[in-house]
Amino acid sequence: MPDNPLNIAVFGESNVGKSHYGAQLIGRLNAETGMLRMRGAALDLAAFDDVVQSLSGGVPGAHTAAGSYTETILPVVTEAHVAIDLSWPDYAGEQVSSLLDERLVPASWHQRVEAADGWVLLVRPKSAPLVDDIFSRPLGDLKSSRPEGFSIECSSQARLVELLQMLLYTRRSRTGKVKPALAVLLTCWDELKLPEGTKPAEVLREKLPLFASFLGNNWDESDILIFGLSATGVSLTKESPNKDFIFKGAEHMGWAICDDGTQTTDLTMPIAELAKTVHD
Template structure:
């Protein structure tokens, strides 16, 4: 069966769990315990196999160095015969922050954004700063500071920086926003879901925690999807071994919370949803 090829761009700042998700995703494909299967030989798996070795020992892995940008291509298909090449960029999350602060797009990022059919934005709510910034504070507060003659500098909050990142990607992709976008599809993965200890639906939680970001997304995409992701299911140490993890194997851990609140151990489901074009 011939299907449209999907090129899926995963974007996230440092410490959101991109590499751990990739390693767990790869392990699911290896043991064939998921909705997707490898349909050919993947490339550039070093970063993910290294992380997987750590997880197999019951330990977490190091973060990707800031200067790294390597693309790992995984040919995958589902049981219905839908095919996709999952282009999984492995990069230091600091690069994403620099995209916004320096307003410069490296060539590798430019080519990937232009070629992507689907965008996946990983956000770790537990680690975000919810400080007031020039987007969220009342205008009166700035007037008060100015009247006192104080020189104050303001920094974008994590929420505002996420909006700015999406705006830059939209501009780079040369997309027209006269109507809500259907392509590229946008999926937001709320990573490290186990930290949040919540029973809220993923979209409701995002709307309550990051209302400005959610408003921007809803205004510019026809059918954005929000899914909770816990790639590891629990916190792991880089030095101390989690014996249960080591004995049972990392493939026995991790889950996603789908838009309707259903919990599934198949962490490949978000990617399959993009492949079938559904939400």
């Protein structure tokens, strides 16, 4: 096992399922049922306690409180004995909004951005609908079709592009490092109601064409992976606890979609595949 583990960092805007995926990933690691295993105890898993407890009761976890920021390092290892330090953040969505509005990557993000060998970006397709914005239509047309005083804003796709551009610029300007390998996880896959066998890359091109084009123009095909993810498998509500989570256990719920469209219950798979891409 190498002395210096790979560093993989997770990013995502608000309401994409970072906390739920992190909690479910920990459940898989504890159950030792996937492609990754813990290679030692994490120093502190307190950031996931509330979500883990909620999921065990069949209800969704609460959203991260405004102004909070914590980072959990999960020391894991792949089946091929590749050691990984998986950096999992827990922050409120307004941090990303502030980052984009102020054009400034916060200092608390620098280490993750600069040191990571691979990035994981969580994107919720249903939260990034195709709409007209300043990138898809001339500004004059947009202004004429909006009421007076209506502000013109970037679409969700444009914000994703801008987020990656800022992260790449920060990494390059501060360290000179080239862009890292990237895994894009299309979250809440179950809410898309797609036919069995649908490939994640096809969904990305169909539902987020601007973002897909940016990725294709800035990453080599061998350095980017696209997966689907449903960390819980179903939508959960506070009003009606899901009995399967209660009686089967949250660690048995949820699934991921491989690049070829096949489904797996191993939620560690996307991280393991990214590590393989980086290591190879």
